[in-house]
Amino acid sequence: MKAGQSVFATVSNFLSERFPVEHMNFQHMVEKKDVPVHNMSWGYYTGGLTLFFLMVQVVTGLFLLFYYQPTVSDAHLSVEFINKHVAGGALIRNMHTWSASCMIFFAMLHLLTSFAMKAFEKPRELTWIFGVLLLFLTFTFGFTGYLLPWNQIAVNATKVGLQSVEAVGEYLPGALSQLPHILRETFQGEASVGQSTLGRFYALHVVLLPLALLGLISLHLLSVQLHGMSRGVDQPTKKSERFFPFFIFKDLSLWSIVFLLLLILAWCIPFDSFLPYPLLAPYNALGSTPAGIKPEWYFYFLYYPLEMLPFWLILLATGLAVLVLIFTPWIFKGTSRKTLGLITVLASLYLVVMTVFGEQIYHMVKP
Amino acid sequence: MIDSVLFIALPYLAIFICIFGSIYRIRKMPMTYSALSSQFLESKSLVWGSVPWHIGIITIVLAHLFALICPGLWQMLMAYKNVLLITEALGLAMGICCLVGLIVLGIRRISSQRIQAVTSRMDLLVLFLLTAQVIFGIGTAVLHRWGAAWATGTAVPYIWSLFTLQPDLSYISDLPHMVKAHIVSAWLLILLVPFSRLIHMFAVPLHYLTRPPQNVLWNNPRHYEAEAAAEEILDTDARREFIKGGVGIAAGTLLLGAGAMDKIFAFFFGPRLTAKEETELMEEKLCRLQATTDQRKLELERQSSKYILVSAMSELSPTEGKYLIDYQMTPAMAFKGEDGLPIVLSAKCTHLGCTVGNTVNKEGKILCPCHVSYFDIKTGEPNADAPAKAPLPILGWALIDKAGKLIASRSSKGEISGDTSSESIKDCDLFIVKTDEVKV
Ligand code: HEM
Ligand code: FES
Numbered sequence: 001m002k003a004g005q006s007v008f009a010t011v012s013n014f015l016s017e018r019f020p021v022e023h024m025n026f027q028h029m030v031e032k033k034d035v036p037v038h039n040m041s042w043g044y045y046t047g048g049l050t051l052f053f054l055m056v057q058v059v060t061g062l063f064l065l066f067y068y069q070p071t072v073s074d075a076h077l078s079v080e081f082i083n084k085h086v087a088g089g090a091l092i093r094n095m096h097t098w099s100a101s102c103m104i105f106f107a108m109l110h111l112l113t114s115f116a117m118k119a120f121e122k123p124r125e126l127t128w129i130f131g132v133l134l135l136f137l138t139f140t141f142g143f144t145g146y147l148l149p150w151n152q153i154a155v156n157a158t159k160v161g162l163q164s165v166e167a168v169g170e171y172l173p174g175a176l177s178q179l180p181h182i183l184r185e186t187f188q189g190e191a192s193v194g195q196s197t198l199g200r201f202y203a204l205h206v207v208l209l210p211l212a213l214l215g216l217i218s219l220h221l222l223s224v225q226l227h228g229m230s231r232g233v234d235q236p237t238k239k240s241e242r243f244f245p246f247f248i249f250k251d252l253s254l255w256s257i258v259f260l261l262l263l264i265l266a267w268c269i270p271f272d273s274f275l276p277y278p279l280l281a282p283y284n285a286l287g288s289t290p291a292g293i294k295p296e297w298y299f300y301f302l303y304y305p306l307e308m309l310p311f312w313l314i315l316l317a318t319g320l321a322v323l324v325l326i327f328t329p330w331i332f333k334g335t336s337r338k339t340l341g342l343i344t345v346l347a348s349l350y351l352v353v354m355t356v357f358g359e360q361i362y363h364m365v366k367p
Numbered sequence: 368m369i370d371s372v373l374f375i376a377l378p379y380l381a382i383f384i385c386i387f388g389s390i391y392r393i394r395k396m397p398m399t400y401s402a403l404s405s406q407f408l409e410s411k412s413l414v415w416g417s418v419p420w421h422i423g424i425i426t427i428v429l430a431h432l433f434a435l436i437c438p439g440l441w442q443m444l445m446a447y448k449n450v451l452l453i454t455e456a457l458g459l460a461m462g463i464c465c466l467v468g469l470i471v472l473g474i475r476r477i478s479s480q481r482i483q484a485v486t487s488r489m490d491l492l493v494l495f496l497l498t499a500q501v502i503f504g505i506g507t508a509v510l511h512r513w514g515a516a517w518a519t520g521t522a523v524p525y526i527w528s529l530f531t532l533q534p535d536l537s538y539i540s541d542l543p544h545m546v547k548a549h550i551v552s553a554w555l556l557i558l559l560v561p562f563s564r565l566i567h568m569f570a571v572p573l574h575y576l577t578r579p580p581q582n583v584l585w586n587n588p589r590h591y592e593a594e595a596a597a598e599e600i601l602d603t604d605a606r607r608e609f610i611k612g613g614v615g616i617a618a619g620t621l622l623l624g625a626g627a628m629d630k631i632f633a634f635f636f637g638p639r640l641t642a643k644e645e646t647e648l649m650e651e652k653l654c655r656l657q658a659t660t661d662q663r664k665l666e667l668e669r670q671s672s673k674y675i676l677v678s679a680m681s682e683l684s685p686t687e688g689k690y691l692i693d694y695q696m697t698p699a700m701a702f703k704g705e706d707g708l709p710i711v712l713s714a715k716c717t718h719l720g721c722t723v724g725n726t727v728n729k730e731g732k733i734l735c736p737c738h739v740s741y742f743d744i745k746t747g748e749p750n751a752d753a754p755a756k757a758p759l760p761i762l763g764w765a766l767i768d769k770a771g772k773l774i775a776s777r778s779s780k781g782e783i784s785g786d787t788s789s790e791s792i793k794d795c796d797l798f799i800v801k802t803d804e805v806k807v
Pocket of ligand 2: 755
């Protein structure tokens, strides 16, 4: 009994340090909160921008729901209908797609800057973990949303994605090796990507994931407000800025500029225009897969290595990376900000090079 | 002849003088290359002149440089109608901004005695040339529209031909006079850079962007007091300021909302299609529904029947596979083999499940386009270095004649039975079979 009690005490201590109830009041969480001013201050905007793009996603997503029909016979046509006939439909859809990319970009940037600024130090370990989970959720949003227009690239990329999940099974021991298969069947719902898959992805994309995201975001933001902004740099900064009303107004001004840019971008450049038409044609179960199937750009950093290197290597690296990300607060506890900065630069370099030049590198390696 | 002087000799001269002249001046007279200030002498019209001028010219110069340095990317962007529209409109607006700024600056130079004291003839010449340059630019934008699009085929290759030392006048020889004037006066301005205050272009305070914010403090007790007082105000009035700001934002949002309301309403109200559009849409819908129905029928058929028709033997080709859906509801395809017997094999790539293409190449292989795996249609084996490792499964089949009699069959393991002479199978239909029990 005693051991049990002490475990309980440890857990409750841990939690009460991370969620100090005595701080849960307006004064502490809003009025007294300061934002340090230093060279890396711009990093404090990345989280807010991610939140902003999420809000755009929610609003434009709700707009799309009015016309989108999640069945294999109607999905593609309903998306076309939005584009062609609905007033402002093409704009809304484009905003949803552009902003999805922006949200993922800023979520990644937010993770990188928080890492470089060592924002995960005690007592912010849970804030970090919620953040990592949020990033994964955002990727899942992108993956499930991608299938919804039901065009050639959507269905085929989803097939490849789900099949890659299944391929993990070979490398797992014993009974575990069945897990990826079961997982794929669960998400796919039938022998091949079809109506059941579409229904499931739809439910995930518009109901389950948003709910999960909402829950996680509440926890994430609650802990951010409870603990205030982390220092971010080594020398204590002399200057700081009150979060409320000053910083939040800067946030809002930035958001309005970004909104304007997003609007112009979505109005001018259809996201679809980056793909040739055969890939955007309605999915055809009877034809060959058209050439050029690839995931959205934000999966390139995983996709191109997967194309070039042995699967087990990528699997190992990804598994390790996920573990490291989750346990970062403990792994990098004693690391100096300088080293963290270096790691961040290297990681960003990898991400940028793979995303921008992945295709060229692939063609160089496999002519 | 005159063209060669203006568009080949002048540019080389200008660039040469600009580069070496500027280096000379920055080296020998380092303190003179940031703009000679006249701010203390007169500052009001400086703001109204200098700010629009600099906002305008910096935007425009950056856009020109962008188009010059990445013409491919620029052209790709301009292919979007809306991007072109915005670029042209923004360009014109910025041009007008420049012109307004220049006029204010010009009036200031001429009208204020104190400023005339620090004004050289060179300043006036530069001011004049800049004004001319801006007017030519605006003229081009207005009279010869869509320059953002056509410049990548004319001015840009011309300038590149200069840089690569193969001057080619044919790109610009047919351009209107307005555009040519714009180009010539640009070379003249570049020529004058080292001799005038234009050289301050090279003293752009870029480090301001990255250094942490600094407060410039006046060495004067009065300013300290004023600053302390200001901070006091911020502290006590924060709430009031916040409410003010909040009300401002709310009002702005309301206005924006009112402006966008009819659009938003139209979105939810939905389109009202013309009869023709309505018919087209209905037809398309029916067509897609039909495809789904067909798919469902296939599924049902696979549940209930032992054989499924693929096609008549006579329709099979040795080089182009016929797609079908097998009993697992995954794609497969059928060929006519060299021996005249059918080949039916799965078309679901054993790598990650794409559908393999149906065109046979010279080596007798078919290609999965997703990650480039070639499969031999006779054995189903992938080539050695393909990402796919397992062969495509070869399926069993049955040949049935018009009278419904089973003539020949192949089990999934490869045993062929029955009468396989080409004479007897040529009028048969090809079926895939649910189990291997079907045998002659
Ligand atoms: C409550 C929130 C959301 C709702 C209700 C929603 C709703 C929808 C709907 C109805 C579609 C199908 C229409 C279409 O394909 O254009 C869609 C597509 C999509 N969604 Fe969302 N969405 C939400 C949030 C998100 C988030 C957070 C992301 C990613 C970060 C995202 C990424 C996508 C993508 C990539 C597509 C495919 C766009 C396309 O190719 O057309 N969505 N979403
Ligand atoms: S899915 Fe066919 S090669 Fe990868």
